[in-house]
Amino acid sequence: MINAVLVYSARGELIVSKMFKPTLKRSVGDIFRVQVINSLDVRSPILTLGSTTFHYVRTPGEGLWVVSVSRNNENSAATWEFLYKFATMLAAYRLDSEEVLKEEFMLAWELLDTMVEGGGIPSETDPHRIISAMSVKPAMSPVDVRADARQQQTTTSTGAFGHAFPQLLHRASNPGGISILPHATGDGAQLKRNEIVMVVQESISILVSKDGSILKAYVDGGIDLTTKLEGAAVCQFGLNDSLSTDNSSNSKWDPLRSKETQGTNLEMKNAHVGTVLLRDCKFHQCVSLERFDRDRIIRFTPPEGTIELMKYHVRDNLNLPFKVTSMVIPTANNETDYRVTIKSLFPGKLSAKNVTMRIPVPPGTLDCKINVSNGNCKFLPEENAMVWKFHKYNGLTENKLSAITVPTRDTTQLALQQWSRPPISLDFEILMYSNTGLVVRYFTVLDKHNNNTKFKTVKWIKYVSHSGSYEVRY
């Protein structure tokens, strides 16, 4: 049970303090401020003093502290999950800014009343249900809430301790990225009746070592669904994952076959193979997990609005969109010579947007002399990096960069040797391209009460691939 929820401003001013347990001392708020907010050397997102435990997260943007207090062996997974959802709802009501929260803090109390059961047990975190139970409608639409939540994830995962790559985060702010579709903009309210928009989002993470071998590569994918339907409908769709396409044989969870598919996939590496081995998938609570387990059919009754329908994870047989090779050689006079090549490996008729490569330079670099075959490259002294940008990058195209650094006079050989060489990172977004080759094979919408009649709906599907952490060492 959560005994209290506290919200502080970034500087440590307590703005909301909701006690679920009356015996909890009010001074508990001061303890957290002294021990965590005012302390510089905190290296963990959880703190236990005596038998009092603080879990905390920070909101993106202003960095409010959202804290839970508990005094028993609390379920940490539930606590953090709840704190994240609560922070998301605060953002939806624009309460993630100190100024607004100080005026409208009663909304935060109302949110807590809606989301938490008496005694401090989280009970409802589905944005749609919360909003329908609230007296005030949020400033942002639910779509933006979710997009924001995703941004929050990116910000916290990449920049929680020092916003290292702020310019790399912009892609996440594109709400759901749906806007390019003809008339389905990101906002659920603007959908016409009986429309369903499905967005397959994938972010690929890769780590390449100095010698070009791939240390790790995986794709985190998700399928978002925006629905506007008249009447109750049951949706059903199938993917080309290796297990559901081999339905002919008896056992669905046969490890032999999956291994075999992996084997064959390997031979046809980066060919456009027919099936994808989903390592694991997670579903929104409206999906019948039992049904998926039995028949590998994804069947659900979608709630109105936007939901994150499923998430998946793929490690095998990926299509890498970019190849980056680099040669970084220290030369005489303590200069560093860069030769970087980037080549797109996706089909020529597609193109990537906002391709940004960030090439770190040694400390004490005054300037860089840069020559690029295309795109625009600048040296940003405040970030100690060169940033090479392309607004549009066509498939199967190769570009080169050649650059040399101008070091300060007091740069020593040793300092260059000891430079930790942060990896080169790449950021991009490709539409209608899937890193895993995942395809939605069919998608049907049926009337809930009469399973045979098909619902007349307009269905949109869109694939977006962007970069997770795409890093190359040199």
Place this chain on the structure above:
Amino acid sequence: MSDQRIFARYKASEIRTDLQTIDVKKIKSSVTKRKHALRKIIANLTLGNYVEMVVLFPDILKFWQIEDDLEVKRICHEYVRTIGALKPRFVIDAMPSIRNDLRSNNEQLQIMALETLVGIPFFKFTDEAFNFIMTMINKRSSSPALMKSAVYSLLQLDEWDHERVMTLLGVLHGIFEDHVGLPTVQVAALKTLYTLHDKTKNLKPLHISVDTALDLLGLIPQLNEWDVSNLLECLVTVVVPQTHDDSYDMIDIVLPQLQHVNTSVALKSLEFIVYLLNYVDEISETVVDRLSNSILTLLEKPPELQFLILRNIILLLLTREKPVVKLEVSYFFVEYNDPIYIKDTKLECLYLLANSNTLPQILDELEQYSTDIDIQMSRKAVRAIGNLAVKLGAEAAETCVDVLMNLLEFGVDYVVQEIISVFRNILRRYPDRFQSDVRAIVEYIDCAQVAESKNAMIWIICNYSHLLPNYIELFEVFCSNIKSETLDVQFSILNSAIKFFVRDPSPRLENMCLRLFNFLTEDVNNPDLRSRAFLYWRLLSISKERVDILTPEVLKEIVDGELPVIELNTKLDQNVLEELELNIGTVTSVYLKPTGQIFHTAKTKHLKDSPVLNSEKGHLKIIKQDENEGPKYETTLENKGVIRQKLQRNSTMNDYDRPAEKVNELKGKRKSSTNNASKLARKPSLLMRKFSLKKKF
């Protein structure tokens, strides 16, 4: 007045005037202004301004009666709760209003009123709360939300009136065993019972039958995510399978929940399945696959949850000889942007996952981290390499030491210091190996600046003096600085000096020892160190004067005896491990400590006896499917796996390469990107052209 800031300290009189002035003009706009004034009260309570706010109680009561707005009600209730927790008797006048709200038709208001009643430690409020709860429970038609809060509020009431709550245990049992009840209320009742049993010292742990548990698990499709998580949490150790089939049935029901997007549900399902594995003799490999995949997918959550998952992975790796999860090491490679606490935990995972197969991969990574810009991180990486060398046996140690020697050349002093420290451990584990590297290490004697590395250096010089012709010179550097050293370095200087002398009683060493004794017995304040010096001094003088009592051999035995080989001990106590496994996802799983150590009042969970309980965790067999295919097939399968792994490890960027259709070549010269200065130096003709351009300004 409304332009005043809400969130600031106010005096009671100021807020009161606010409230009253608005009251006089009875216009609609005054409603918002009044709310502003009321909000100020809550803000001041948050700020801790109780003394002033207590005065406003009559005003609150007045507004309570005339306003119907929910926000005003919420403010009133919060006010009573806050003040009531401090001065229970003072707020008794609010009783009629609370009662009024309790009887209203608005469900939200009813819940709010109940919460207020429960929150005030005064018997009049408590009685009212009990009465309300009883009518709720008896009247079956109430709404689920209200029923749930009624059931949950018993947990708080338990602190005010324990006896009375105890009489209601039977009622709670009735609710969750009720087949026609509302599923979410059933779970609430179970959770309440579970917590009550856990809290109360003289109450036996809750126990429910397998059939009831199966009924409850059957409700999962009708429950929302938080109820599922609560249900699974409560079932661990509460339901005890009596046959293998019981366990298999329950595992089958819970398996799909591993794929839930809510971390809590996924982790609690994992916990429940891992618990049930104690009551089966074998499981299929697919279950292992699904457990592993589920936990790995959770690693893409935000950092705080990622941290929790990583801690629980450590827990799973520690608890069993053969872990129930199969994890690939590459998941635990540190990313540049990971927060420091994730980096640390990933390092620990890597250490635990290391074996002879994965070592090359892991060492490559650790070597990378050792040159990391974060000093803490690189030290930890070096330490991890050293620990791996100690953990994995002589052959692996060779590779580890090679890496360390490479890093030594990197030459940053904190890395070198750390290497010196871990090298001592390696030498203690493998006393006869790596002698050739000792000299290389000793060359970095000047780098040893921190107590630990100095200690290690002294130890190495002392124990491998036969490899170092100039050991006395090296050692004398430390001796001459003994005044400024920390206590433990002083100890090791003393010990080593004696050892040198016993090995080679030359006048030079004798002199050195005497100097040391003089200093340590006269100028040192620490009694322990002084007595140790006296002890050695006497020992040496006895051995010199009375050789019949203390022969040089015996003396050598005493002073310079054989050291036992060290082992790294990562194993925790069996009972602790058993308990930890039953607490997956909780606070204790983060600290990896037994619950009793952190929460003194908590009960320890343990596995309950049953005919099918495994006595040893290692007895669990993991079987591959298709048994009838025979072992032949299995081996081929394994081979394939190996090939796959190898291929994956060696896959490079080039494997994915394909020819480019268009290659843009570099044109022109390198240009400075921030060339503001050079713009001025343009040719005059260019400048002219620029001015003559016909452009709008």
